[in-house]
Amino acid sequence: MPGDVRDNTEKAVVTLLGSCSGTEPMPGRHHTSFTIEYRGRLYWFDAGECCSYTAHLNRINLPATEAIFISHTHMDHIGGLPNLLWTLRKLSSVSPDAFCSLEDRSIKVFIPDLEVWDGIVKLLSGTEGGFHCPFKLHAKRYGDGLIYEGNGINVFALHNRHLGDSSPFKSYSFRAEIGARSVVYSGDVRHIEDCEPLLDDCDMLLMETGHHEVEDVCNWLVKSGKRIGRLIFVHHGRAILDAPGRELRKARKILGDKVAIAGDGMVLHL
Ligand SMILES: [Zn+2]
Known part of the structure; x- marks a missing residue:
């Protein structure tokens, strides 16, 4: 039941909230987002449509939010961010426990384009009560390297070529190191x-297929010699959306059972 939150104090839990690339609405799938729960804190990676709705209904403790990492500001990765922040405020107004969890906290938002952030702040300021809330938001434009350190988690960013090569870069990949x-x-x-450069000794790779064939990804990984513990396809493109079983068979032919195709609400333990 929503509100009856899971106890993930010592485990690291990855929950896929949205598994779709930037398509028109798809049955049973929303745009890209996932969370990591660790030591009582919650970390968001991208915030596609409905991410807070799906997280709350999956009994994730939203007021434990510590940081939000946005890879780039396309709608399928950021469309749910204002609603996520609005939902945090709403929870603090309807639940005394949520209020206590959020009071005087500073939630960090890592975003590669502060002009977009300014637009989100303007949008929120037009909602109920001018969006006054018991927590603060601290937005930061990041670059390559270690961007977050705390609570046993280090998050590294590395720019990628999704939005071209011009600096400052506006699209990134992430590596989260959680203990070992x-x-x-x-x-x-x-x-x-x-x-x-992020893939050395990687326990779990969440790899997008919105712009790639699964076979090309698997073959490249074999050729690279990188140790990948598990490969989870996310941000699905048309091939997986049309025939997930067929695409999974193709991938497993190359990399075996370590491959899975994400669905919304999928929970992975790390
Ligand atoms: Zn996308």
Whole structure:
């Protein structure tokens, strides 16, 4: 039941909230977003449509939000961000526990384009009560390297070529190191080799297929010699949306059972 939150105090839990690329509405799938829960804190990676709705109904404790990492500001990765922030405020107004969790906290928003952030702030300021809330928002434009460190998690960013090569870069891939474990999220990339420096000894790779064939990704990984514990396809393009079973068979022929295709609400333990 919503509100009856899961206890994930010591485990790292990855929940896929939206598995679709930037398509028109698809049955059972929303645009891209996932969370990592660790040591009582919640971390968001991209915030596509409905991400807070799906998270709340999956009993994720939204007031534990510590940081939000936006890979780039295309709608299928950021469309749910204003609603996520609005939902946090709403929860703080209807639940005393949520209010206590959020009071005087500073939620960090890592975003590669502060002009877009300014637009989101303007949008929120036009909602109920001028969006006054018990928590603060701290937005930061990031670049390559270590961008977040705390609570046993380090998050590294690396620019990719999804939006071209001009600086400042506006599209990134991420690597989260959680204790001795690691998750790499491709974001949207021109080619999987964009994330190559992030892939050493990777326990879980969340790789987009909105712009790529699954066979090309699998063959590149084999050739690279990188150790990938699990490969989860996310941000699905037309091939997976049309025939997920067929695409999974193709991928498993190359990489075996370590491959899975994400669905909305899928929970992965790390
Ligand atoms: Zn996308």
